[in-house]
Amino acid sequence: MFALALFSACKEDKKEVLEEEVVEVEKPKDIYEFGFNLNEYVVKRDTVKSGESFGQILEQNKIGYPKIFHIAEKTKETYNIARFFQAGKPYTILCSKDSLELPESFIYQPTKEEYVVINFKDSIHAFKGKKPIKYVEKTVTGVIDNSISVTLDEKGVSAVLTNLLADNIYAWTIDFRRLQKGDRFKVIYTDKYIDDSIYTGVHDVKAAYFEHNTEPFYAFQFETDSVKGVIDYFNEEAKNLRRAFLKAPVKFSRISSRYNLRRRIAVYGYKIRAHRGTDFAAPIGTEIMATANGTVTKSERRGGNGNYVKIRHNATYETQYLHMKRRKVKVGEFVKQGDVIGWVGMTGNTGGPHVCYRFWVNGRQVDPFKQKLPEAKPISDSLKAKYLDFIKPIKIQLDAIPFDEVEKTIPEDTITNNTNLITHNY
Ligand SMILES: [Zn+2]
Numbered sequence: 001m002f003a004l005a006l007f008s009a010c011k012e013d014k015k016e017v018l019e020e021e022v023v024e025v026e027k028p029k030d031i032y033e034f035g036f037n038l039n040e041y042v043v044k045r046d047t048v049k050s051g052e053s054f055g056q057i058l059e060q061n062k063i064g065y066p067k068i069f070h071i072a073e074k075t076k077e078t079y080n081i082a083r084f085f086q087a088g089k090p091y092t093i094l095c096s097k098d099s100l101e102l103p104e105s106f107i108y109q110p111t112k113e114e115y116v117v118i119n120f121k122d123s124i125h126a127f128k129g130k131k132p133i134k135y136v137e138k139t140v141t142g143v144i145d146n147s148i149s150v151t152l153d154e155k156g157v158s159a160v161l162t163n164l165l166a167d168n169i170y171a172w173t174i175d176f177r178r179l180q181k182g183d184r185f186k187v188i189y190t191d192k193y194i195d196d197s198i199y200t201g202v203h204d205v206k207a208a209y210f211e212h213n214t215e216p217f218y219a220f221q222f223e224t225d226s227v228k229g230v231i232d233y234f235n236e237e238a239k240n241l242r243r244a245f246l247k248a249p250v251k252f253s254r255i256s257s258r259y260n261l262r263r264r265i266a267v268y269g270y271k272i273r274a275h276r277g278t279d280f281a282a283p284i285g286t287e288i289m290a291t292a293n294g295t296v297t298k299s300e301r302r303g304g305n306g307n308y309v310k311i312r313h314n315a316t317y318e319t320q321y322l323h324m325k326r327r328k329v330k331v332g333e334f335v336k337q338g339d340v341i342g343w344v345g346m347t348g349n350t351g352g353p354h355v356c357y358r359f360w361v362n363g364r365q366v367d368p369f370k371q372k373l374p375e376a377k378p379i380s381d382s383l384k385a386k387y388l389d390f391i392k393p394i395k396i397q398l399d400a401i402p403f404d405e406v407e408k409t410i411p412e413d414t415i416t417n418n419t420n421l422i423t424h425n426y
Contacts, residue, residue: 033092033195034092034107034115034117034129035117035129036094036105038094040097041094041095041096041097041104041105042094042095042096042097042101043092043093043094043095044061044092044093044094044095045090045091045092045093046090046091047087047088047089047090047091048085048086048087048088048089048090048091049087050087051087052087053082053085054068054072054081054082054085054106054108055068055069055072055082057091057093057106058071058103058106061093061095061103062100062101062102062103063103063120067120070124071118071120071124074124074125075118075124075125075126078116078125078126078127078128079116079118079126079128081108081116081118081126084108084110085108086110089108089109089110090109091106091107091108091109092106092107092109093105093106093107094106094107103120104119104120104121105117105118105119105120105121106118106120112131112194112198112200113130113131113133113194114128114129114130114131115128115129115130115131116128116129117129131194131195132194132195132196133192133193133194134192134193134194134196135190135191135192135193135203136190136191136192136193137188137189137190137206138188138189138190138191139186139187139188139189139401140152140155140157140161140186140187140189141184141185141186141187141401141402141403141404142155142184142185142404143182143183143184143403143404144179144180144181144182144183144184144185145181146181147176147179148162148165148166148176148179148185149162157202158201158202160201160202161187161189161202161205164189164202164204164205165185165187165205165208165210168233169205169208169219169233169241170208170210170217170219170241171242171246171247172241172242172243172245172246172247172373172376173217173241173243174210174212174217175247175248177252177253177254179212180212180213183210183211183212183213184210184211184403185208185209185210185211186208186209186398186401186403187205187207187208187209188205188206188207188208188394188397188398188401189202189203189204189205189206190202190203190204190206191203204221205219205221206220206221206394207219207220207221207391207394207395207397207398208398209398209399217235217241218235218236218395218398219233219234219235219241220233220234220235220236220387220390220391220394220395221233222234222379222387222390222391224379224380224383232377234379234387236391236395238379238384238387238388239375239378239379240375240376240377240378240379242375242376242377243373243374243375243376244292244313244317244373244374244375244376245291245292245313245317245319245337245368245373246289246291246292246337246338247291248280248291248357249280249288249289249290249291249319249321249355249357250280250282250286250287250288250289250344250355251286251287251289252282252286253280253281253282253286253355254280254281254282255278255279255280255281256279256280256281256352256354257275257277257278257279258275258278258279258367258369259275259276259277259278259366259367259368259369259370260274260275261274261275261276262274263275276358276365277320277322277356277357277358277359277365278356278357278358278359278367278368278369279354279355279356279357280354280355280357281352281353281354282344282353282354282355283344283353284325284343284344284345284346284353285325285343285344285345286343286344287340287343287344288309288321288324288340288341288342288343288344288355289337289338289339289340289341290311290319290335290336290337290338290339290341291319291337291357292311292313292317292319292337293313293334293335293336293337294311294312294313294314294317294318294319294334294335295311295312295332295333295334295335296309296310296311296329296330296331296332296333296334296335296341297310297311297312297318297331298310298320298331299327299329299330299331301347301348302348303348303349304348304349305322305323305348306322306323306324306345306346306347306348306349306350307322307323307324307325307326307327307342307345307347307348308320308321308322308323308324308327308348309321309324309327309329309341309342311335311341316361316362317359317360317361318359318360318363319357319358319359319360320357320358320359320360321341321342321355321356321357321358322348322350322355322356322357322358323344323345323346323347323348323350323353323354323355323356324342324343324344324345324347324355325342325343325344325345325346325347326342326343326345327341327342328340328341328342328343329341329342359371
């Protein structure tokens with residue numbers, strides 16, 4: 001075979017030369033970017049270096065200072081490039097395709113999507129443009145073995161999706177630090193691309209289904225106010241997934257002691273000492289957040305409470321946060337849900353760093369985990385019918401997505417013996 005190939009190579013020498021000539025003549029494919037056919041130019045791409053100015057770059061590219069000044073002046077109205085020029089941003093110079101390679105256009109990209117073209121070949125003018133953006137709808141399913149981030153990572157899905165699910169969509173209904181092995185999910189989401197090819201990450205979640213402890217949780221994205229562009233998530237019965245209260249006042253914590261009216265502990269000689277709070281153990285200095293909007297009614301250091309803050313949310317609800325290292329808010333201050341009000345410490349009666357979170361309903365301390373907490377903002381009656389119509393086809397689509405068969409049949413020996421299902425990271 002090899003010998004034959006050699007012979008035929010010799011024989012076809014002449015023909016090969018001919019083929020090479022054909023390749024040379026072939027016109028390169030047109031490549032359009034920023035509204036230019038790049039094949040008509042010598043394209044120089046770079047990023048702005050630290051301390052580098054627009055003028056310096058043009059000067060290095062054979063443009064003299066009087067002209068640079070003229071360019072800057074004439075295009076200032078459209079885009080003040082000197083003012084917005086920033087190190088690290090990409091730029092492109094289109095030069096004439098001749099021996100002189102003179103710059104004809106300068107393109108600056110202040111963001112991944114936007115660009116500014118400054119033309120100075122014949123007349124000097126500038127214009128702004130936006131790269132075409134494409135959203136691609138995708139679906140992903142998964143079964144939790146360890147944590148959702150691990151499951152999504154194995155499927156090559158961006159961590160942004162984990163954050164959208166854990167911190168945004170399901171933040172009030174599912175505690176992602178306490179997922180169970182076997183919990184599973186399906187998500188319909190959109191990926192965002194610029195110029196058809198540059199992947200910029202997960203854009204948003206259209207709908208999701210999460211099965212936690214065999215209980216189903218649907219979430220559908222819906223625009224409740226098209227004027228203000230308010231987007232929220234609701235379940236299959238049009239109930240808002242957000243709650244007026246966060247599930248915990250600290251991120252990345254673990255519950256070290258629950259609300260328990262019949263607790264016996266060593267410190268008190270094993271006598272019953274009711275614990276009317278929920279203790280969240282977290283390292284000293286961890287930020288403590290207000291679990292809902294409200295006004296600070298107490299901020300002081302006193303006895304067993306140590307440094308503590310109490311917030312009144314409305315006529316019904318109050319919350320209290322004990323043993324802080326330091327308080328950040330004053331009495332009378334209005335705080336929003338998620339605002340930092342202090343830091344975890346060990347002040348007052350406490351054996352270790354934690355925040356004791358207390359929840360009051362009509363002046364009585366209760367277990368917040370046993371409460372049916374109010375919805376953040378219920379959907380209006382007039383919108384409800386529209387919403388239910390809107391989600392109908394999406395729910396059919398979501399329900400039809402099969403769970404990956406492979407995931408259901410994990411071989412016995414690959415299942416680890418880890419019975420502690422609590423993971424502190426998502
Ligand atoms: Zn406590």
